[in-house]
Amino acid sequence: MSKFGGAPKCPICNKSVYMSEEVVAEGYKWHKNCFKCSSCNKMLDSSNMAAHRNEGKEVPSLFCSHCHRKTHDIHKIAAPTTAASVGGPNACGRCNKTVYAAEKVVAAGKPWHKSCFNCAECNKKLESTTVTDNEGEIYCKGCYGAKFGPKGFGYGGGAGALTRTQ
Incomplete structure (x- = not known):
């Protein structure tokens, strides 16, 4: 500061x-x-920035969240492995890693990381209004309909009307 x-x-x-x-x-x-990032030189913003204050230095070092976790996350390095840190009740439905409150989205009866909250078929990012589930997996409405919706002549025949064939 000046x-x-x-x-x-x-x-x-x-x-x-x-x-x-x-x-x-x-x-x-x-x-x-x-x-x-002082490690990988990735440009930072408020969503991916983490700061680390070293002893004796007034100005904090800046890191992207990935490099900060890799080099400074003491809890991951020092903590013993437990059921909660590898799977357990807070395990993400996609990657099976622990989901913490700041990154938690709940769908299909289980927690998901925001970054893992995407369609199992097309990988499209999902929201609470666009998610559908089948047997614990999540899909966008389009992929869900194509994969699990009704099939055959007469379904989606146009003008919103279903016709019956015999």
Whole structure:
């Protein structure tokens, strides 16, 4: 941060950050181009940013959520494996990994990660209004209808009318 009223300095490049180019996080103002993972250089935003404060350093290091989990998630590294951390009652219906409250969507009687909440057939992202399930698997309405809906002549024959053939 600037001490004498000028534009604040970016913690990465130490150049002035003006309003039109600023990203605010962790109490600092960053240039949009400097706001990237310090491990893989992926551009960050509020949905994938994680900060890690190292001892003795005032400015936190920025990471994408993937790199942060890989290098700084102490709970995953130090915690013993339990039924809850590998499957268990909070296991995702798609990947079978633990689903935490911040990423939880419930459908078909089980929890799902938001990133796993997609159609089993076409991989389309689902919402509570577009999800249908069959035997514990989730589908979009189109794929569900094609896979499990009625088949044969007379179904979907047009004008919303079903005809009967003998």
